[in-house]
Amino acid sequence: MNPTTRRVAATPVSETGPEQLCAEWYAAHGAAVYNYFRFQLASPDEAEDLTAEAFLRAIRAADRFDPARAAPLTWLLTIARHVLIDHVRSARVRRHVGFDELRDLPVDAPSPEERMLRREAVAEVLDAMAGMRPEDREILSLRFGGELEIPEIAAALGVRAGTVRTRLWRAIERLRERLQ
Amino acid sequence: MSRDHVPADLDALDRQLRAVQFEPRASLGSELEGRARRGERALGDVSPLQSFAVRSALALVSVAAAAALVVGVTPPPHRIDVCCDDLVGNKSATDGMVLSLDPRGRVTSLLLYEDLDGSRSRTAADRVHFVRGSELALAVPAHEDGHTTFVKCCDDLDGEGPADDGLMVMGHLPEQIHFAALIRYEGKRQVLR
Numbered sequence: 001m002n003p004t005t006r007r008v009a010a011t012p013v014s015e016t017g018p019e020q021l022c023a024e025w026y027a028a029h030g031a032a033v034y035n036y037f038r039f040q041l042a043s044p045d046e047a048e049d050l051t052a053e054a055f056l057r058a059i060r061a062a063d064r065f066d067p068a069r070a071a072p073l074t075w076l077l078t079i080a081r082h083v084l085i086d087h088v089r090s091a092r093v094r095r096h097v098g099f100d101e102l103r104d105l106p107v108d109a110p111s112p113e114e115r116m117l118r119r120e121a122v123a124e125v126l127d128a129m130a131g132m133r134p135e136d137r138e139i140l141s142l143r144f145g146g147e148l149e150i151p152e153i154a155a156a157l158g159v160r161a162g163t164v165r166t167r168l169w170r171a172i173e174r175l176r177e178r179l180q
Numbered sequence: 181m182s183r184d185h186v187p188a189d190l191d192a193l194d195r196q197l198r199a200v201q202f203e204p205r206a207s208l209g210s211e212l213e214g215r216a217r218r219g220e221r222a223l224g225d226v227s228p229l230q231s232f233a234v235r236s237a238l239a240l241v242s243v244a245a246a247a248a249l250v251v252g253v254t255p256p257p258h259r260i261d262v263c264c265d266d267l268v269g270n271k272s273a274t275d276g277m278v279l280s281l282d283p284r285g286r287v288t289s290l291l292l293y294e295d296l297d298g299s300r301s302r303t304a305a306d307r308v309h310f311v312r313g314s315e316l317a318l319a320v321p322a323h324e325d326g327h328t329t330f331v332k333c334c335d336d337l338d339g340e341g342p343a344d345d346g347l348m349v350m351g352h353l354p355e356q357i358h359f360a361a362l363i364r365y366e367g368k369r370q371v372l373r
Contacts, residue, residue: 002372016216019213019214019216019217019300021216022212022213022216023209023213026208026209026212026213027209030204030208030209031203031204033204034202034204034208035201035202038202039200044202044204044205047202047204048204048205048208051204051208051212052208052211052212055212055216056212056216056220059216059218083230104202104203104204104205105200105201105202105203106201106203118183118304121196122200125196125197125200140197143197144198144200169186169187169190170194172186172190172194172197173190173195176190176193179193
């Protein structure tokens with residue numbers, strides 16, 4: 001993700017319409033929200049649907065957003081968490097990640113073999129994550145998909161930063177065990 | 181993202197995970213803008229239909245509508261302007277469609293345009309690709325040389341809610357369009373309108 005697209009201040013809701021607000025938020029945080037979902041779902045299509053759902057919910061609730069309490073991305077990812085919870089409750093979530101479903105993974109390796117190995121490695125990581133506890137998937141996705149800092153994850157989950165740090169390292173450790 | 185003092189033994193996997201970045205489809209942002217502009221509701225929103233007051237009001241309106249039908253008064257047709265996407269196979273998400281539908285959902289007119297002024301709606305500055313009335317008719321033989329068909333699927337194009345509509349466009353695409361129709365997917369059946 002392009003780091004310049006992050007940490008954009010929220011535009012006051014009263015100054016803009018839903019379309020413009022949606023465009024601004026999506027330009028600033030769309031990739032992070034998409035990656036949050038993508039780390040937890042096998043299909044790019046599902047991740048796109050849920051990204052759209054999260055932004056539509058955010059637009060509807062825009063007047064309740066308080067920039068003094070949370071950064072826009074933290075707030076959007078909090079909404080995204082609820083969207084994912086609803087999705088998991090209502091749908092059968094597929095676990096196995098196929099190569100053909102990594103079409104949204106840009107790989108700029110020089111040779112076809114290297115590109116295939118890179119895709120294989122990512123598919124393994126996603127497959128391993130899919131078998132983990134929801135709490136582990138959640139914290140890994142906020143961290144590596146949503147690219148949140150530890151204090152921001154703490155704000156999104158409503159726990160202390162120290163707790164996040166401990167949970168995060170344990171989740172990475174469990175992921176490593178699954179990959180070995 | 182700062183490193184937050186990753187334990188040394190987890191550093192390699194931490195780096196590997198940081199390097200994984202997916203890219204959403206390029207058109208997702210513009211689609212989302214369009215949905216926001218049309219005031220489309222999120223699936224998880226609490227529907228106003230769940231409100232007792234609104235349900236009661238709707239019941240009254242239903243009674244009034246039924247009464248109006250009895251005396252031969254029908255609601256007026258409605259118009260939908262959908263923009264912007266690639267609707268004619270030109271690989272550019274700048275096309276829009278204006279549909280007029282009668283109260284039974286029948287298409288009474290269909291206009292395809294290119295949103296030249298970037299207004300994301302039909303204006304006089306836009307270029308009209310194609311226009312037809314309620315009749316489904318192909319202006320030239322379908323087997324004519326160079327005739328191609330482009331099908332866009334699936335979305336809620338008729339404003340009824342479900343994303344069960346497609347758009348079929350035929351002609352010397354994308355310059356000349358000889359036929360365009362909405363497709364409604366009903367199981368294995370496809371109904372053109």
